[in-house]
Amino acid sequence: MNFSYLFLALAIVSEVVATTSLSASNGLTRLWPSVTMVAGYGLAFVCLAFSLKTIPIGIAYAIWSGAGIILIAATGWYLYRQTLDWPAIIGLSLIVAGISIMQMFSANARL
Template identity: 50%
Template sequence: MRHFLYLLLAIVSEVIATSSLKASQGFSRLWPSLLVVVGYGAAFYWFSLSLKQIPLGIAYAIWSGLGTVGVVLIGLFLWGETLNALRVFGIALILIGTVILNLSKAEG
């Protein structure tokens, strides 16, 4: 179960790093730029630990799917970005795909 904690830490680190890219303003602001570098470094570290137990394809699908949703939520609440019905539908498809991959892991 620890490997899923590592994956969750990877996702959170990646969402923080990706969200900080906007605040870095093209790496022209020091602290957000440092957060980008540290966040991605931490994300890859945690992700590598999760891969000791979780198959690569499954781990990456979860990481990218939940990371996408996390960044969308940050965009909504922190940056005031908007969603329309088509975007919500696309995000729902990502989540559904992530769930299906997790369910298929239990069978295969």
């Protein structure tokens, strides 16, 4: 069984946790959010590296960064009450559309 997309999903979740912790670290002045941030980014890159064994780098990075952007925007909205205006919502929707099109129609995205 190919676990590449599972590793990619773990990389995305780890990156979102790390970025959220980066915000909570208050400029790296709070210990535990800072430690969580370092561990999260470390795990994210390790998982991304494992996913690249079979997923082309352009596909993996597009999914990783696009999904990360969407999840970070959602996390900022939910945890920090950061509002999203219409241009932001439209832009995020275009990211989702781009990732979806790539996954559905790109021969390189299929394993």
